[in-house]
Amino acid sequence: MAICIAVMIQSQAYSQSGSMVEVKGGEFVPLYGTKTEIPVDGFLMDVYPVTNAEFQKFVEANPRWRKSQVKKLFADDNYLRNWKDDLSFGDDMLPNSPVTNVSWYAAKNYCECQGKRLPTVDEWEYVAMANEKQPDARTEKSYNQFILSWYETPDTYKKTIGNTFKNYWGVYDLHGLVWEWTSDFNSVMIGGESRKDSTGDNNLFCGAAAVGATDLMNYAAFMRYAFRGSMKAQYSVKNLGFRCVQDVEKSEL
Amino acid sequence: MTMKNLIYLLLAAFLFTACNNAEKKEAEVENNLAETKVSSENKELPELSIYNLPSTWTTQNGEHIQLEDLRGNVLVMVMIYTSCKAACPRLVADMRNIEKQVPEEDLDNVKFLMVSIDPETDTPKRLKDFSIENDMEKDHWLFLRGTPEDTREFATVLAVSYKKISPIDFSHSNIISVFDEEGVLVHQQQGLGVDNTETIEAIKTEVSN
Numbered sequence: 124m125a126i127c128i129a130v131m132i133q134s135q136a137y138s139q140s141g142s143m144v145e146v147k148g149g150e151f152v153p154l155y156g157t158k159t160e161i162p163v164d165g166f167l168m169d170v171y172p173v174t175n176a177e178f179q180k181f182v183e184a185n186p187r188w189r190k191s192q193v194k195k196l197f198a199d200d201n202y203l204r205n206w207k208d209d210l211s212f213g214d215d216m217l218p219n220s221p222v223t224n225v226s227w228y229a230a231k232n233y234c235e236c237q238g239k240r241l242p243t244v245d246e247w248e249y250v251a252m253a254n255e256k257q258p259d260a261r262t263e264k265s266y267n268q269f270i271l272s273w274y275e276t277p278d279t280y281k282k283t284i285g286n287t288f289k290n291y292w293g294v295y296d297l298h299g300l301v302w303e304w305t306s307d308f309n310s311v312m313i314g315g316e317s318r319k320d321s322t323g324d325n326n327l328f329c330g331a332a333a334v335g336a337t338d339l340m341n342y343a344a345f346m347r348y349a350f351r352g353s354m355k356a357q358y359s360v361k362n363l364g365f366r367c368v369q370d371v372e373k374s375e376l
Numbered sequence: 377m378t379m380k381n382l383i384y385l386l387l388a389a390f391l392f393t394a395c396n397n398a399e400k401k402e403a404e405v406e407n408n409l410a411e412t413k414v415s416s417e418n419k420e421l422p423e424l425s426i427y428n429l430p431s432t433w434t435t436q437n438g439e440h441i442q443l444e445d446l447r448g449n450v451l452v453m454v455m456i457y458t459s460c461k462a463a464c465p466r467l468v469a470d471m472r473n474i475e476k477q478v479p480e481e482d483l484d485n486v487k488f489l490m491v492s493i494d495p496e497t498d499t500p501k502r503l504k505d506f507s508i509e510n511d512m513e514k515d516h517w518l519f520l521r522g523t524p525e526d527t528r529e530f531a532t533v534l535a536v537s538y539k540k541i542s543p544i545d546f547s548h549s550n551i552i553s554v555f556d557e558e559g560v561l562v563h564q565q566q567g568l569g570v571d572n573t574e575t576i577e578a579i580k581t582e583v584s585n
Contacts, residue, residue: 194423194424194428195423195424196423196424196425196426196428196429196533197428227532228529228532231529306525306528307528307539309528309531309532309535309536309537309538310537310538310539311537311539312537312539312547312548312549352537355532355535356529356532356533
Protein backbone atom coordinates (compact mmCIF):
# COMPACT_ATOMS: atom_id res chain seq x y z
CA MET A 124 0.00 0.00 0.00
CA ALA A 125 2.75 2.39 0.91
CA ILE A 126 4.20 2.29 -2.55
CA CYS A 127 1.69 4.68 -3.97
CA ILE A 128 1.60 7.48 -1.46
CA ALA A 129 3.82 9.56 -3.71
CA VAL A 130 1.23 9.35 -6.40
CA MET A 131 -1.46 10.37 -4.00
CA ILE A 132 -0.10 13.87 -3.89
CA GLN A 133 -0.41 14.22 -7.63
CA SER A 134 -3.68 12.41 -7.67
CA GLN A 135 -5.75 15.55 -7.46
CA ALA A 136 -4.74 16.12 -11.05
CA TYR A 137 -6.61 13.18 -12.42
CA SER A 138 -8.92 11.83 -9.80
CA GLN A 139 -12.46 12.95 -9.39
CA SER A 140 -11.65 13.18 -5.74
CA GLY A 141 -13.47 16.46 -5.74
CA SER A 142 -16.64 14.61 -6.46
CA MET A 143 -17.30 12.87 -3.23
CA VAL A 144 -20.37 13.38 -1.13
CA GLU A 145 -20.92 12.98 2.54
CA VAL A 146 -23.08 10.15 3.73
CA LYS A 147 -24.43 10.70 7.22
CA GLY A 148 -24.07 7.82 9.60
CA GLY A 149 -27.02 5.87 10.87
CA GLU A 150 -28.29 2.41 11.57
CA PHE A 151 -29.83 -0.18 9.33
CA VAL A 152 -30.61 -3.85 9.19
CA PRO A 153 -28.66 -5.42 6.35
CA LEU A 154 -30.03 -8.45 4.59
CA TYR A 155 -27.23 -10.68 5.79
CA GLY A 156 -25.07 -11.23 8.78
CA THR A 157 -27.35 -9.91 11.48
CA LYS A 158 -30.97 -9.53 12.36
CA THR A 159 -30.41 -6.41 14.39
CA GLU A 160 -29.62 -2.84 13.47
CA ILE A 161 -25.98 -2.15 12.87
CA PRO A 162 -24.40 1.29 13.14
CA VAL A 163 -22.68 2.86 10.16
CA ASP A 164 -20.43 5.84 10.80
CA GLY A 165 -20.58 8.78 8.46
CA PHE A 166 -18.14 8.77 5.54
CA LEU A 167 -17.50 10.28 2.11
CA MET A 168 -18.27 8.32 -1.03
CA ASP A 169 -17.27 8.82 -4.66
CA VAL A 170 -20.22 10.14 -6.60
CA TYR A 171 -19.41 7.86 -9.55
CA PRO A 172 -17.72 4.52 -10.08
CA VAL A 173 -14.05 4.75 -11.16
CA THR A 174 -13.86 5.10 -14.95
CA ASN A 175 -11.66 3.59 -17.66
CA ALA A 176 -9.90 6.94 -18.11
CA GLU A 177 -9.16 7.25 -14.41
CA PHE A 178 -7.86 3.74 -14.19
CA GLN A 179 -5.67 4.35 -17.21
CA LYS A 180 -3.99 7.22 -15.36
CA PHE A 181 -3.54 4.93 -12.40
CA VAL A 182 -1.73 2.24 -14.39
CA GLU A 183 0.42 4.90 -16.04
CA ALA A 184 1.61 5.98 -12.62
CA ASN A 185 1.76 2.46 -11.16
CA PRO A 186 3.46 0.04 -13.53
CA ARG A 187 2.85 -2.94 -11.28
CA TRP A 188 -0.86 -2.73 -12.06
CA ARG A 189 -0.36 -2.81 -15.80
CA LYS A 190 -1.86 -5.77 -17.58
CA SER A 191 1.48 -7.29 -18.53
CA GLN A 192 3.10 -6.70 -15.16
CA VAL A 193 0.46 -7.50 -12.61
CA LYS A 194 1.36 -10.54 -10.49
CA LYS A 195 -0.91 -13.55 -10.79
CA LEU A 196 -1.44 -13.51 -7.04
CA PHE A 197 -3.21 -10.19 -7.45
CA ALA A 198 -5.18 -10.61 -10.67
CA ASP A 199 -6.39 -13.47 -12.82
CA ASP A 200 -6.09 -13.71 -16.61
CA ASN A 201 -9.17 -11.59 -17.16
CA TYR A 202 -7.56 -8.52 -15.65
CA LEU A 203 -8.15 -5.55 -17.99
CA ARG A 204 -9.10 -8.14 -20.51
CA ASN A 205 -10.35 -5.81 -23.21
CA TRP A 206 -7.47 -3.38 -23.03
CA LYS A 207 -5.41 -3.12 -26.20
CA ASP A 208 -2.17 -2.94 -24.30
CA ASP A 209 -0.77 -1.86 -20.96
CA LEU A 210 -1.77 1.75 -21.26
CA SER A 211 -4.80 1.90 -23.53
CA PHE A 212 -8.25 0.47 -23.16
CA GLY A 213 -10.11 -1.02 -26.08
CA ASP A 214 -11.43 1.05 -29.01
CA ASP A 215 -14.98 0.06 -28.20
CA MET A 216 -14.59 1.20 -24.60
CA LEU A 217 -15.50 4.71 -23.51
CA PRO A 218 -13.30 6.80 -21.22
CA ASN A 219 -16.33 7.62 -19.16
CA SER A 220 -17.54 4.07 -18.68
CA PRO A 221 -16.87 2.36 -15.38
CA VAL A 222 -13.65 0.38 -15.36
CA THR A 223 -14.30 -3.35 -15.01
CA ASN A 224 -12.21 -6.53 -15.20
CA VAL A 225 -10.26 -5.30 -12.20
CA SER A 226 -9.32 -7.48 -9.26
CA TRP A 227 -10.02 -6.62 -5.64
CA TYR A 228 -6.30 -6.03 -5.04
CA ALA A 229 -6.11 -3.53 -7.89
CA ALA A 230 -9.27 -1.75 -6.78
CA LYS A 231 -8.05 -1.62 -3.20
CA ASN A 232 -4.69 -0.21 -4.21
CA TYR A 233 -6.29 2.35 -6.50
CA CYS A 234 -8.27 3.72 -3.59
CA GLU A 235 -5.27 3.64 -1.27
CA CYS A 236 -3.28 5.62 -3.79
CA GLN A 237 -5.85 8.37 -3.47
CA GLY A 238 -5.84 8.29 0.29
CA LYS A 239 -9.17 6.50 0.16
CA ARG A 240 -10.34 2.93 0.66
CA LEU A 241 -12.95 0.53 -0.62
CA PRO A 242 -16.30 0.70 1.16
CA THR A 243 -17.29 -2.12 3.47
CA VAL A 244 -20.25 -4.27 2.50
CA ASP A 245 -22.31 -2.54 5.17
CA GLU A 246 -21.34 0.94 3.99
CA TRP A 247 -22.09 0.11 0.38
CA GLU A 248 -25.45 -1.44 1.19
CA TYR A 249 -26.31 1.47 3.48
CA VAL A 250 -25.90 4.01 0.68
CA ALA A 251 -27.37 1.74 -1.95
CA MET A 252 -30.71 1.39 -0.19
CA ALA A 253 -31.52 4.98 -1.10
CA ASN A 254 -33.59 6.07 -4.07
CA GLU A 255 -33.87 9.67 -5.31
CA LYS A 256 -35.90 10.82 -2.33
CA GLN A 257 -35.45 8.48 0.60
CA PRO A 258 -32.35 7.20 2.41
CA ASP A 259 -34.03 3.80 2.73
CA ALA A 260 -36.26 2.91 -0.19
CA ARG A 261 -35.97 -0.82 0.17
CA THR A 262 -39.65 -1.31 0.71
CA GLU A 263 -40.55 0.67 -2.40
CA LYS A 264 -41.68 -1.54 -5.23
CA SER A 265 -40.33 0.82 -7.91
CA TYR A 266 -36.88 0.83 -6.31
CA ASN A 267 -36.70 -2.93 -6.33
CA GLN A 268 -38.08 -3.27 -9.81
CA PHE A 269 -35.44 -0.88 -11.10
CA ILE A 270 -32.70 -3.05 -9.61
CA LEU A 271 -34.16 -6.32 -10.77
CA SER A 272 -34.74 -5.10 -14.30
CA TRP A 273 -31.11 -3.97 -14.38
CA TYR A 274 -29.99 -7.43 -13.31
CA GLU A 275 -31.75 -8.74 -16.40
CA THR A 276 -30.22 -6.21 -18.79
CA PRO A 277 -26.99 -7.35 -20.45
CA ASP A 278 -23.81 -5.29 -20.94
CA THR A 279 -24.74 -2.29 -18.83
CA TYR A 280 -21.05 -1.89 -18.01
CA LYS A 281 -20.68 -0.29 -21.44
CA LYS A 282 -22.80 2.69 -20.42
CA THR A 283 -21.19 5.87 -19.15
CA ILE A 284 -21.20 7.03 -15.55
CA GLY A 285 -24.01 9.25 -14.37
CA ASN A 286 -26.49 7.34 -16.49
CA THR A 287 -28.71 6.27 -13.64
CA PHE A 288 -30.45 8.20 -10.89
CA LYS A 289 -28.83 10.50 -8.34
CA ASN A 290 -29.74 9.06 -5.00
CA TYR A 291 -30.69 10.69 -1.73
CA TRP A 292 -27.02 11.18 -0.82
CA GLY A 293 -26.02 12.50 -4.22
CA VAL A 294 -24.41 9.27 -5.32
CA TYR A 295 -24.95 7.91 -8.86
CA ASP A 296 -24.86 4.48 -10.41
CA LEU A 297 -24.90 2.20 -7.39
CA HIS A 298 -27.49 0.26 -9.31
CA GLY A 299 -27.74 0.12 -13.07
CA LEU A 300 -24.21 -0.04 -14.47
CA VAL A 301 -21.85 -2.41 -12.69
CA TRP A 302 -21.50 -4.38 -9.47
CA GLU A 303 -18.87 -3.01 -7.15
CA TRP A 304 -16.05 -4.40 -5.03
CA THR A 305 -16.23 -3.97 -1.27
CA SER A 306 -13.33 -4.18 1.17
CA ASP A 307 -14.75 -7.14 3.11
CA PHE A 308 -16.54 -8.96 0.31
CA ASN A 309 -15.13 -12.12 1.86
CA SER A 310 -17.22 -11.63 4.96
CA VAL A 311 -20.18 -13.14 3.17
CA MET A 312 -20.75 -16.68 4.33
CA ILE A 313 -22.93 -18.42 1.82
CA GLY A 314 -22.63 -22.08 1.07
CA GLY A 315 -20.38 -24.73 2.56
CA GLU A 316 -20.51 -25.11 6.30
CA SER A 317 -22.08 -21.68 6.64
CA ARG A 318 -25.38 -22.97 5.33
CA LYS A 319 -26.15 -23.76 8.92
CA ASP A 320 -25.27 -20.22 9.86
CA SER A 321 -28.19 -19.11 11.97
CA THR A 322 -27.83 -15.55 10.77
CA GLY A 323 -28.66 -16.47 7.18
CA ASP A 324 -32.18 -16.84 5.95
CA ASN A 325 -32.86 -20.06 4.10
CA ASN A 326 -36.13 -18.77 2.79
CA LEU A 327 -34.22 -16.45 0.51
CA PHE A 328 -33.67 -19.24 -1.89
CA CYS A 329 -37.37 -19.00 -2.66
CA GLY A 330 -37.00 -15.36 -3.65
CA ALA A 331 -37.65 -15.99 -7.31
CA ALA A 332 -41.26 -16.76 -6.58
CA ALA A 333 -41.71 -13.62 -4.56
CA VAL A 334 -44.06 -10.80 -5.46
CA GLY A 335 -44.24 -8.42 -2.51
CA ALA A 336 -41.84 -5.47 -2.23
CA THR A 337 -40.09 -6.96 0.79
CA ASP A 338 -39.46 -10.18 -1.04
CA LEU A 339 -38.27 -8.36 -4.12
CA MET A 340 -35.95 -6.34 -1.92
CA ASN A 341 -34.56 -9.44 -0.32
CA TYR A 342 -34.10 -11.09 -3.65
CA ALA A 343 -32.24 -8.12 -5.15
CA ALA A 344 -29.95 -7.85 -2.15
CA PHE A 345 -29.53 -11.60 -1.94
CA MET A 346 -28.18 -11.59 -5.49
CA ARG A 347 -25.50 -9.11 -4.44
CA TYR A 348 -24.51 -11.03 -1.34
CA ALA A 349 -24.42 -14.30 -3.25
CA PHE A 350 -22.27 -12.67 -5.92
CA ARG A 351 -19.83 -11.39 -3.31
CA GLY A 352 -19.75 -14.80 -1.67
CA SER A 353 -18.75 -16.37 -4.98
CA MET A 354 -15.88 -13.96 -5.63
CA LYS A 355 -12.19 -14.42 -5.06
CA ALA A 356 -9.97 -11.38 -4.72
CA GLN A 357 -7.97 -12.05 -7.89
CA TYR A 358 -11.09 -12.42 -10.03
CA SER A 359 -11.51 -9.79 -12.69
CA VAL A 360 -15.04 -9.77 -13.99
CA LYS A 361 -16.54 -7.77 -16.83
CA ASN A 362 -19.52 -6.43 -14.90
CA LEU A 363 -17.65 -5.70 -11.68
CA GLY A 364 -16.10 -2.28 -11.00
CA PHE A 365 -15.59 -0.22 -7.87
CA ARG A 366 -15.65 3.18 -6.24
CA CYS A 367 -13.84 4.52 -3.19
CA VAL A 368 -14.84 6.03 0.11
CA GLN A 369 -13.00 8.01 2.71
CA ASP A 370 -13.37 8.52 6.43
CA VAL A 371 -14.67 11.94 7.26
CA GLU A 372 -11.83 12.92 9.59
CA LYS A 373 -9.19 11.95 7.08
CA SER A 374 -10.53 14.19 4.34
CA GLU A 375 -10.28 17.15 6.67
CA LEU A 376 -6.55 16.70 7.19
CA MET B 377 3.36 24.21 5.85
CA THR B 378 2.21 22.21 8.80
CA MET B 379 4.36 19.58 10.40
CA LYS B 380 1.96 16.91 9.25
CA ASN B 381 2.25 17.94 5.62
CA LEU B 382 6.00 18.04 5.90
CA ILE B 383 6.07 14.54 7.25
CA TYR B 384 3.86 13.39 4.42
CA LEU B 385 6.14 14.91 1.86
CA LEU B 386 9.24 13.39 3.38
CA LEU B 387 7.51 10.07 3.63
CA ALA B 388 6.38 10.37 0.04
CA ALA B 389 9.88 11.18 -1.16
CA PHE B 390 11.27 8.25 0.73
CA LEU B 391 8.66 5.83 -0.51
CA PHE B 392 9.03 7.00 -4.05
CA THR B 393 12.69 6.10 -3.91
CA ALA B 394 11.87 2.78 -2.35
CA CYS B 395 9.38 2.13 -5.10
CA ASN B 396 11.93 2.85 -7.83
CA ASN B 397 14.45 0.60 -6.17
CA ALA B 398 11.97 -2.20 -6.07
CA GLU B 399 11.39 -1.89 -9.77
CA LYS B 400 15.04 -1.82 -10.56
CA LYS B 401 15.46 -4.95 -8.52
CA GLU B 402 12.73 -6.63 -10.47
CA ALA B 403 14.37 -5.70 -13.73
CA GLU B 404 17.66 -7.13 -12.54
CA VAL B 405 16.00 -10.32 -11.53
CA GLU B 406 14.39 -10.64 -14.93
CA ASN B 407 17.84 -10.57 -16.48
CA ASN B 408 18.72 -13.49 -14.31
CA LEU B 409 15.71 -15.49 -15.27
CA ALA B 410 17.64 -17.51 -17.82
CA GLU B 411 19.74 -19.01 -15.07
CA THR B 412 17.67 -21.78 -13.66
CA LYS B 413 19.66 -22.51 -10.53
CA VAL B 414 20.12 -19.40 -8.53
CA SER B 415 20.15 -19.53 -4.79
CA SER B 416 16.73 -19.19 -3.26
CA GLU B 417 17.69 -15.89 -1.65
CA ASN B 418 18.19 -14.14 -4.97
CA LYS B 419 15.58 -15.91 -7.01
CA GLU B 420 12.57 -13.83 -7.91
CA LEU B 421 9.42 -14.77 -6.11
CA PRO B 422 6.90 -16.72 -8.12
CA GLU B 423 3.95 -14.52 -9.12
CA LEU B 424 1.60 -16.57 -7.02
CA SER B 425 3.73 -16.42 -3.90
CA ILE B 426 2.11 -15.03 -0.76
CA TYR B 427 5.47 -13.38 -0.10
CA ASN B 428 4.35 -10.75 -2.60
CA LEU B 429 2.16 -9.46 0.23
CA PRO B 430 4.14 -6.70 1.93
CA SER B 431 2.47 -6.81 5.34
CA THR B 432 4.18 -6.89 8.73
CA TRP B 433 3.01 -9.28 11.45
CA THR B 434 3.60 -9.68 15.16
CA THR B 435 4.29 -13.13 16.60
CA GLN B 436 3.27 -14.62 19.94
CA ASN B 437 6.74 -13.64 21.15
CA GLY B 438 6.17 -9.99 20.27
CA GLU B 439 8.55 -10.10 17.29
CA HIS B 440 7.71 -8.21 14.12
CA ILE B 441 8.14 -10.21 10.95
CA GLN B 442 7.47 -9.94 7.25
CA LEU B 443 5.87 -12.99 5.70
CA GLU B 444 8.90 -13.23 3.47
CA ASP B 445 11.03 -13.97 6.53
CA LEU B 446 9.41 -17.40 6.41
CA ARG B 447 10.64 -18.09 2.89
CA GLY B 448 12.32 -21.47 2.62
CA ASN B 449 9.87 -23.16 4.97
CA VAL B 450 6.86 -25.22 4.04
CA LEU B 451 3.92 -23.44 5.64
CA VAL B 452 0.80 -25.02 7.07
CA MET B 453 -1.66 -22.29 7.79
CA VAL B 454 -5.01 -21.73 9.42
CA MET B 455 -6.98 -18.65 10.46
CA ILE B 456 -8.45 -18.74 13.96
CA TYR B 457 -9.28 -16.52 16.92
CA THR B 458 -8.43 -17.51 20.45
CA SER B 459 -11.75 -16.72 22.12
CA CYS B 460 -13.51 -19.06 19.71
CA LYS B 461 -15.44 -21.85 21.35
CA ALA B 462 -17.01 -23.62 18.39
CA ALA B 463 -14.92 -24.59 15.39
CA CYS B 464 -11.48 -23.32 16.40
CA PRO B 465 -10.65 -25.94 19.04
CA ARG B 466 -11.30 -28.54 16.37
CA LEU B 467 -9.27 -26.65 13.80
CA VAL B 468 -6.47 -26.42 16.34
CA ALA B 469 -6.81 -30.15 16.95
CA ASP B 470 -6.63 -30.73 13.20
CA MET B 471 -3.43 -28.72 13.03
CA ARG B 472 -1.97 -30.73 15.88
CA ASN B 473 -2.94 -33.99 14.21
CA ILE B 474 -1.21 -32.89 11.05
CA GLU B 475 1.87 -31.83 12.97
CA LYS B 476 2.06 -35.20 14.72
CA GLN B 477 2.14 -37.03 11.44
CA VAL B 478 4.93 -34.99 9.91
CA PRO B 479 8.20 -36.90 10.46
CA GLU B 480 10.40 -35.41 13.18
CA GLU B 481 13.27 -34.76 10.79
CA ASP B 482 11.00 -32.72 8.51
CA LEU B 483 9.76 -30.41 11.24
CA ASP B 484 12.81 -28.15 10.94
CA ASN B 485 11.57 -27.16 7.49
CA VAL B 486 7.93 -26.71 8.33
CA LYS B 487 6.15 -23.86 10.10
CA PHE B 488 2.63 -24.21 11.45
CA LEU B 489 0.97 -20.82 11.33
CA MET B 490 -2.10 -19.73 13.22
CA VAL B 491 -3.20 -16.34 11.94
CA SER B 492 -5.67 -14.43 14.08
CA ILE B 493 -8.82 -13.04 12.48
CA ASP B 494 -9.44 -11.06 15.67
CA PRO B 495 -6.34 -8.87 16.02
CA GLU B 496 -8.08 -6.53 18.44
CA THR B 497 -8.49 -9.26 21.04
CA ASP B 498 -5.58 -11.49 20.14
CA THR B 499 -2.66 -9.53 21.49
CA PRO B 500 0.78 -11.17 21.35
CA LYS B 501 0.38 -12.04 25.02
CA ARG B 502 -2.94 -13.67 24.41
CA LEU B 503 -1.51 -15.63 21.51
CA LYS B 504 1.40 -16.67 23.71
CA ASP B 505 -0.97 -17.87 26.44
CA PHE B 506 -2.98 -19.73 23.85
CA SER B 507 0.15 -21.43 22.54
CA ILE B 508 1.05 -22.54 26.06
CA GLU B 509 -2.48 -23.77 26.86
CA ASN B 510 -2.49 -25.76 23.66
CA ASP B 511 1.02 -27.11 24.05
CA MET B 512 2.21 -25.41 20.88
CA GLU B 513 5.41 -23.96 22.21
CA LYS B 514 7.98 -25.48 19.89
CA ASP B 515 9.68 -23.31 17.30
CA HIS B 516 7.63 -24.61 14.43
CA TRP B 517 4.42 -23.14 15.89
CA LEU B 518 3.92 -19.54 14.92
CA PHE B 519 1.00 -17.32 15.90
CA LEU B 520 0.55 -14.15 13.87
CA ARG B 521 -1.37 -10.99 14.40
CA GLY B 522 -1.62 -8.15 11.84
CA THR B 523 -3.72 -5.07 11.22
CA PRO B 524 -7.41 -5.67 10.47
CA GLU B 525 -6.75 -4.59 6.87
CA ASP B 526 -3.77 -6.86 6.32
CA THR B 527 -5.67 -9.70 7.93
CA ARG B 528 -8.56 -9.20 5.54
CA GLU B 529 -6.16 -9.14 2.61
CA PHE B 530 -4.38 -12.22 3.84
CA ALA B 531 -7.71 -14.05 4.09
CA THR B 532 -8.48 -13.23 0.47
CA VAL B 533 -5.34 -15.05 -0.58
CA LEU B 534 -6.41 -18.12 1.36
CA ALA B 535 -10.00 -17.77 0.11
CA VAL B 536 -11.01 -17.68 3.75
CA SER B 537 -14.18 -15.77 4.59
CA TYR B 538 -14.90 -14.39 8.01
CA LYS B 539 -17.28 -12.00 9.64
CA LYS B 540 -17.59 -10.63 13.11
CA ILE B 541 -21.05 -11.61 14.28
CA SER B 542 -20.85 -10.30 17.83
CA PRO B 543 -18.21 -8.59 19.95
CA ILE B 544 -16.70 -11.96 20.78
CA ASP B 545 -17.72 -14.18 17.91
CA PHE B 546 -16.80 -14.66 14.28
CA SER B 547 -18.12 -16.96 11.65
CA HIS B 548 -15.33 -18.16 9.41
CA SER B 549 -14.29 -20.76 6.87
CA ASN B 550 -12.45 -23.79 8.17
CA ILE B 551 -9.61 -24.10 5.75
CA ILE B 552 -6.08 -25.41 6.33
CA SER B 553 -3.64 -24.38 3.61
CA VAL B 554 -0.20 -25.69 2.67
CA PHE B 555 2.35 -23.43 0.96
CA ASP B 556 5.59 -24.51 -0.67
CA GLU B 557 9.01 -23.05 0.18
CA GLU B 558 8.45 -20.16 -2.19
CA GLY B 559 5.09 -19.29 -0.68
CA VAL B 560 2.88 -20.76 -3.39
CA LEU B 561 -0.35 -22.41 -2.29
CA VAL B 562 -0.14 -26.13 -3.05
CA HIS B 563 -2.95 -27.71 -1.08
CA GLN B 564 -6.05 -26.86 0.92
CA GLN B 565 -8.30 -28.97 3.08
CA GLN B 566 -11.70 -27.65 3.92
CA GLY B 567 -13.96 -28.58 6.82
CA LEU B 568 -13.48 -29.84 10.33
CA GLY B 569 -12.03 -33.19 11.31
CA VAL B 570 -11.67 -34.20 7.66
CA ASP B 571 -9.27 -36.87 6.45
CA ASN B 572 -5.89 -35.13 6.45
CA THR B 573 -3.92 -37.77 4.53
CA GLU B 574 -3.59 -35.58 1.45
CA THR B 575 -2.51 -32.58 3.48
CA ILE B 576 0.25 -34.58 5.14
CA GLU B 577 1.32 -35.98 1.79
CA ALA B 578 1.48 -32.45 0.40
CA ILE B 579 3.71 -31.35 3.29
CA LYS B 580 6.05 -34.34 2.90
CA THR B 581 6.28 -33.83 -0.84
CA GLU B 582 7.16 -30.17 -0.45
CA VAL B 583 9.75 -30.80 2.25
CA SER B 584 11.50 -33.41 0.11
CA ASN B 585 11.52 -31.08 -2.94
